[in-house]
Amino acid sequence: MPAYWISSYRAIDDAERMAAYAALAVPALTGAGGRFLARGLPEQVYEAGLEERVVLIEFDSVEAARAAHDTPAYQEALAALGDGAERDIRIVPGA
Structure with a gap:
């Protein structure tokens, strides 16, 4: 069953750290089997109406998504981000 990694960015406090993170995270996550389905600010919001950057990545399973998070390559990306964003x-799991 597929699984979806959903990141919501409440705040980006350091654009340089965010750019460094993205440069490392994208190849780390795609290399671990992730497929980026959406990323960016919403075109439309409803209900709570939060204007947050969102990233949606599909993996083959929950286990694959967890394993991607724990890879050395993604951990390097997290270190580059540091406290540059609140997310x-x-x-x-997919339905």
Whole structure:
């Protein structure tokens, strides 16, 4: 069953650290089997109406998404980001 890695950025405090993170995270996550389905600011919001940057990545399974997070390459990306952003990351199984 596929799984989805959903990142919501509540705040980006350091654009340079964010850029360094993205340069490392994209190849780390695609190299671990992730497929970027969406990323950016919403075109439309409803309900709570939060204008947050969102990233949606599909993996083959929850286990694959967890393993991608724990790879040395992604850990390097996290170190580059440091405290440059406040975000929420969730891994959700597909239906």
